[in-house]
Amino acid sequence: MATKVFIDGEAGTTGLQIRARLDQRPDLTMIRLDEARRKSEAARREAINEADVVILCLPDDAAVDALSLIERRSVRVIDASTAHRTAQGWTYGFPEMARDQRETIASSRRVTNPGCYPTGAIALIRPLVEHGIIPAGWPVTINAVSGYSGGGKSLIAAFEDPQAASYTHDHFRLYALGLGHKHIAEMQRYTGLHQPPLFAPSVGRFAQGMLVEVPLQLWALPKAAGTDDIRALLAATYADSRFVEVASRAECEGLASLDPEGLNGTNRLKLFVFGNDKLRQARLVALLDNLGKGASGQAVQNLNIMIGADEATGL
Known part of the structure; x- marks a missing residue:
């Protein structure tokens, strides 16, 4: 039936x-x-x-x-x-x-x-907290950019309708400057962090697509881990998933940029670990369609x- x-x-x-x-x-x-x-x-x-x-x-x-x-x-x-x-x-x-x-x-x-931003943030952070690479009390920052469709009809009108009072020519804008955003509570809860992450969202002049980034100073973390360790952990975490994949080291090193619209129209979530092992710094990035997997x-x-x-x- x-x-x-x-x-x-x-x-x-x-x-x-x-x-x-x-x-x-x-x-x-x-x-x-x-x-x-x-x-x-x-x-x-x-x-x-x-x-x-x-x-x-x-x-x-x-x-x-x-x-x-x-x-x-x-x-x-x-x-x-x-x-x-x-x-x-x-x-x-x-x-x-x-x-x-x-x-x-x-x-x-x-x-x-889930929210669109939390989907990317949780996928990146939760496994690292569970395995002690990021301590639960660590001050985590999440930077992100989304297409304007994430803001619903009012924001869509602001970017698409020249007749709307809110119409803008902006190509990019930061928002939630008061450091309050409705997604922060779920990010904290489901990543396992003890404190709310510092969340810095933004919107660009494209309809849909999203990048969510977690920068890490690896040298400051109490548990020694390099980019390969983090990538391997994420790959093992999502090995059986049909929709979440982790980019290889070769793919990450071969990229000069990352397009937030790269997975539009799909239910896929792709995780990237970019890093500089000499400086012991990393940028963890989630790519997804905010209207798809998000x-x-x-x-x-x-x-x-x-x-x-x-x-x-x-x-």
Whole structure:
């Protein structure tokens, strides 16, 4: 029997991409509301309780409100908002994060989709904390740049719509200058760091794609480790993953630059370890599509795991 899926908020950026990945799948029955009924609470309540799995692509407050519409205990939820990423009773939907994470997701009724920046940061940092290369109390810095689609409709309009009041000619901008960002809490929690990392995000004039970087002064770390050690650890951590890969030393040394749009349209996450062993410095970099592995692709991967489908179906 086909699994019934309802995307609450399918007209948004993430919802549209999830829908595109799920359309035409014979193992799913998509429940849809026409435009006139999408804002009707009664229509949404009916659709939510008809579904086997509901994917919430809503602002945080609306995602919380949507949960109150669930009347059937059997309805399972994937929340793409930030509302429940550190909430009790919710499973963090990053399947590659830990050895048993897939099994936990598969049995969960409530799965919270990770943020795009945290997906890259956690993939780089968590294994190093677990193996003592980065002490849990270390002052970690995370630099990142994302395409403007990560900011939703308002930021998309600012970069794409000359008629919008917020329209900008900027090619690049820093933001979150007050050092507060909604992704920091989940970064700290799931990397295992004792203190919030210093997070320095930015946005560029490209629609989607992302680089997340963790610079390390290897000479200052208490446990001696070189770039090859770090690369080998990351490669071993993700050896069985279908979507996370680690670039070889030869590939890293052969690169003069890295394009944040390099994995657009995919659910892949690629990790790079650049370094200078003489100076004992390293730059760990994650490349991903902020709308793929950073949002809609990861939601579909979680859905596949939850319903027992092949993890890569539709991806």
